[in-house]
Amino acid sequence: MRRVLVTGASGFVGRAALAALRARGYEIHGVARAAADVDVDVWHAADFLDSASAERVVRAAEASHLLHLAWTTAHGRYWSDPANLAWARATLHVVELFAERGGVRAVMCGSCAQYDWATSTIGPSGLLHEASTPRRPASLYGAAKQATSDLLVAWSRTVGLSAAVALLFFPYGPFEKQGRLVPSVARHLLAGEAAPISAGTQIRDFIHVADCGAALAALVDSDVSGSVNIGSGRGSSVADVATTIAGILDREELLRIGALPADESGHAAVADVTRLRDELGFVPRYDLGGGLRDAVDFWRLRTS
């Protein structure tokens, strides 16, 4: 029996991962602070920052697989949220408990923020690569994810647990937090309001959250170890994304590029997807245009 315990199951990425795990035939135990309207077989309401609750849930679930997504995610604040320390502790704890209870395969959610984004350290391809790009996180969030990843990979090898770290790039799509780029631009334009963004020159690897969820499910369902980039492999500027949304909605005149302060967090962050493609056989379903149309449709239904 393949039973997966998914933490952060009601979150933006969690919802998408549940659908993809379901499609692969997993029995799903979901956990989050509050029960939510998502497709799981068994729901556990628990705050994983409380170690006794985490222990109770891991014991009750008796899962063979673990997808640990829960972490502090407060928009704009998570980069330097002191709770990153507690989430690192909680992550180490849940994987330790899971292995003790006979779990065989664990995937935790890392971030492209674990890489050094300084252009000088990015190879000739301009892509961030799991093995060759230095990890030198600029934020507490990145440092906490990196420390947790490194330790879990080393520990898992020692105790014989199959484990991987998914380094997420920039997922967008249904259920994204409303203050973030895609929902913010789409909702302003859908309401007929001006949509302010930064100069938007920074290049990011945007991936539709359904593709992100499918890649996570493929990683859970594999024996690939160490860290794996989860991205599209293509870079787009923030201004491109906003302009594409405005084009879909035919409201280019409401876009205010440069109205918000510039984002200083490095110029380019694009995934080398060799591992994702070759070792997991993963091919994304959406290109940027198709993915943004899907996201705009979601926000249109939500705001009408």
Place this chain on the structure above:
Amino acid sequence: MRRVLVTGASGFVGRAALAALRARGYEIHGVARAAADVDVDVWHAADFLDSASAERVVRAAEASHLLHLAWTTAHGRYWSDPANLAWARATLHVVELFAERGGVRAVMCGSCAQYDWATSTIGPSGLLHEASTPRRPASLYGAAKQATSDLLVAWSRTVGLSAAVALLFFPYGPFEKQGRLVPSVARHLLAGEAAPISAGTQIRDFIHVADCGAALAALVDSDVSGSVNIGSGRGSSVADVATTIAGILDREELLRIGALPADESGHAAVADVTRLRDELGFVPRYDLGGGLRDAVDFWRLRTS
């Protein structure tokens, strides 16, 4: 009032640190799993792997300073002990609790095992340097110490806690575990038995534990942040150390160099002590010959 909470206070390094902290006028709260015959003002018996016990002790101590030394140290086994994960969690927890309770200065004990010991990455000086030598631990122990150090340094900056990580090289001296190099050779020779060691070509930075304790106390008593090497700055081969001990005891004929399997863990590990010397003003009291004479005297008293 300057009150320091010392975890692992009854251990080999802990005992030496207590004496040096006392000399600097600190009121000392010590904690370890079992009470021991050491010089503290208040003793707390607690297992820091139990989070409720850790919380109880940190609350009770209300210390302004923290020196966190407790970690898994079982000789020969700690390199790959799965408990390294639990000790990383416990370390993050105790520093978090300490800061929440108003603590102002925390020092945790790291290790030279956090560095990449491959000679290719060591600079022209042949020394391991805090800022420029890559951290690429070869063991779970090193990975756990490195992950914990990185995260604590990043977190401390965010929350405004003054914090440092002491990267210990190779302390030796009174109360060292008997299976380790110096006690093993000294005790065999004192008993008139053959003393087997490896070929002993690997170069290590040996530091008398009293100097190590004094350096730790100086670090606690400072505002120096980030990681600081705690070593003598001089490399000696393992064979040199054994030969020096044999010379002190005039039992060279009992030394069996090459009788044990070779140590494969890198050729040289010697500290760049620029930070220790210039930022902490620390000067070691012992050279290798004097330090080994002190250690031999300790074991002579213990075995007679």
